[in-house]
Structures are given as C-alpha cells and as structure tokens.
Amino acid sequence: xxxxxxxxxxxxxxxxxxxxxxxxxxxxxxxxxxxxxxxxxxxxxxxxxxxxxxxxxxxxxxxxxxxxxxxxxxxxxxxxxxxxxxxxxxxxxxxxxxxxxxxxxxxxxxxxxxxxxxxxxxxxxxxxxxxxxxxxxxxxxxxxxxxxxxxxxxxxxxxxxxxxxxxxxxxxxxxxxxxxxxxxxxxxxxxxxxxxxxxxxxxxxxxxxxxxxxxxxxxxxxxxxxxxxxxxxxxxxxxxxxxxxxxxxxxxxxxxxxxxxxxxxxxxxxxxxxxxxxxxxxxxxxxxxxxxxxxxxxxxxxxxxxxxx
Numbered sequence: 001x002x003x004x005x006x007x008x009x010x011x012x013x014x015x016x017x018x019x020x021x022x023x024x025x026x027x028x029x030x031x032x033x034x035x036x037x038x039x040x041x042x043x044x045x046x047x048x049x050x051x052x053x054x055x056x057x058x059x060x061x062x063x064x065x066x067x068x069x070x071x072x073x074x075x076x077x078x079x080x081x082x083x084x085x086x087x088x089x090x091x092x093x094x095x096x097x098x099x100x101x102x103x104x105x106x107x108x109x110x111x112x113x114x115x116x117x118x119x120x121x122x123x124x125x126x127x128x129x130x131x132x133x134x135x136x137x138x139x140x141x142x143x144x145x146x147x148x149x150x151x152x153x154x155x156x157x158x159x160x161x162x163x164x165x166x167x168x169x170x171x172x173x174x175x176x177x178x179x180x181x182x183x184x185x186x187x188x189x190x191x192x193x194x195x196x197x198x199x200x201x202x203x204x205x206x207x208x209x210x211x212x213x214x215x216x217x218x219x220x221x222x223x224x225x226x227x228x229x230x231x232x233x234x235x236x237x238x239x240x241x242x243x244x245x246x247x248x249x250x251x252x253x254x255x256x257x258x259x260x261x262x263x264x265x266x267x268x269x270x271x272x273x274x275x276x277x278x279x280x281x282x283x284x285x286x287x288x289x290x291x292x293x294x295x296x297x298x299x300x301x302x303x304x305x306x307x308x309x
Contacts, residue, residue: 003275008092010111015057108286131189131223146164207236227245252294256295
C-alpha cells in the first residue's frame with residue numbers, strides 16, 4: 001500500500017539537478033561547473049550546444065534566473081527544453097508516514113529536482129556502455145567513443161573547446177561489432193549500441209509519448225533491458241518513479257538503509273520501496289546520495305578492460 005506524500009517548498013540547486021545529465025567528470029558532451037552547464041547533443045533538428053549560467057545555487061524561487069545560449073541547427077529545440085531540463089515543474093516531496101531514513105534523505109536532497117532532457121538517444125548510449133562494467137570504466141568508454149566518432153560541438157571555440165557530440169546514429173549503425181573492441185566494448189554491448197542507433201528516429205516519438213510508453217517500447221530494442229530502461233527514464237523523461245532493476249549495488253543499499261540488511265535482491269528492494277510508489281526513483285536516489293551503499297563483503301574483484309583481452 002502506497003503511503004501518502006505531499007509537496008514541499010525548497011530552494012533549487014541547478015548543479016545538483018543537472019548532474020544527472022552528465023556521464024562522468026570526463027564526459028566529452030557535457031560540462032558542469034559552479035554556475036555553468038554546457039551540453040552538446042543531437043536533437044530532432046540537428047546538432048546543438050546549450051549553455052546555461054546562473055548566479056545562486058541553491059536558489060530560492062524568486063532567484064531562479066538563468067542565462068541561456070544555444071548554437072547549431074538544434075539551438076531552438078534545446079532552448080525550448082530548458083524548463084524541463086532544469087526541473088522547473090518538478091516538486092520535492094515528503095512522506096509524513098515514511099521511514100525516518102527516507103524522511104531525512106528526502107529533506108537532505110530537497111534542492112535537487114528531477115529534470116528531463118527529452119533525449120532518449122543521448123542517455124541510452126552511455127547507459128548501454130555501463131551494462132556489466134564499473135561506472136568509471138563506462139565513463140571512460142563513453143568519452144572515448146564520442147571523441148573517436150562524434151563531431152565537434154557547435155558553438156564559440158572559447159565555450160566548446162574539446163567538446164564533442166554523441167555519435168550520429170548512422171555512424172554507429174554502420175559499424176560492425178568488432179570495430180568497438182579496441183574501445184573496450186565487447187560484442188554484446190556493441191550490438192546493443194548498434195540497435196539503439198538503428199532505431200534512433202523512433203526514440204523522439206517514444207519520449208514525447210511519456211515514461212509509460214517509453215517503458216513499454218524500449219525493451220523491444222535488443223540489448224535494452226529493465227536496468228537500462230530504469231536508468232534512462234529519470235534523466236531523459238523526468239520519471240520520479242523509475243527504478244533500475246538488475247543493479248548490483250542498489251538492492252543492498254536500499255535494504256541496508258531501510259531494514260538494516262546488508263544483502264538483498266531486486267524483489268526485496270522493490271518490496272521496501274513499494275510504500276513510495278510514484279516516487280520510488282526519487283527515494284532511491286536520495287538514499288544513495290545520503291546513506292550510500294551497504295557494508296562491503298568479500299574480496300575486491302579486479303576489472304580487466306576488454307580491450308586488453
């Protein structure tokens with residue numbers, strides 16, 4: 001049974017909100033610093049770069065001023081997406097009858113909003129890369145892939161120096177799976193990237209139709225499973241209920257935070273998150289941000305990059 005929740009007033013942190021749009025500190029498509037966000041991507045109208053600048057973070061409601069610049073054929077599309085991207089319509093929530101840890105975590109992260117880029121293609125590529133490998137290795141592969149085959153970001157050199165666009169769908173779709181191996185991307189993930197690229201034109205319609213439709217359609221793409229879907233519905237479509245099922249760490253972290261259990265599976269995680277239906281993704285993110293993971297157990301496993309195998 002879902003617990004009742006209510007919206008709360010809180011300042012908004014653009015840096016915390018926009019962090020979900022970046023894939024690692026070395027992301028070749030996205031830069032995020034104090035007071036500035038620069039994002040190069042592909043839109044339905046073509047390539048574009050968006051720059052947002054602000055003066056106060058977190059900012060109270062009457063100080064949410066933004067300077068917006070955009071360049072390239074996709075500039076108008078990007079400028080029109082700014083309100084969704086910064087979570088202007090999202091509201092932090094509280095569960096009066098929820099677990100005390102949930103209450104503290106939501107209060108501690110109340111300045112973070114759930115934004116929506118509307119860009120499934122951009123989020124799917126690095127998320128597919130993150131399947132079955134460490135986050136750091138996935139971030140490095142994403143940066144290398146964009147620099148290898150992504151075009152330079154449009155915009156003034158002083159703003160976009162060193163930045164690249166995600167690979168064009170036709171570029172990825174035309175590559176054989178073996179081409180990705182020197183980048184550290186084995187055949188299974190390579191084929192998933194190729195499938196996402198082959199169906200890229202459909203993704204805009206799925207995004208416009210909303211999270212429910214996207215959640216139904218995305219698993220039709222070979223190599224895109226529940227973990228990938230749950231990982232992209234939040235940052236791409238602003239779904240506060242999106243939960244990535246199949247993650248190695250999330251069940252343990254949720255069970256530790258809410259039940260004091262160091263180990264759990266997906267069923268146990270979903271059972272503990274069930275009272276927060278409709279906001280499970282927000283609760284999960286808040287717990288991961290404030291509580292962290294469960295105690296480590298067992299030997300550390302060495303990760304061998306596939307490019308060396």
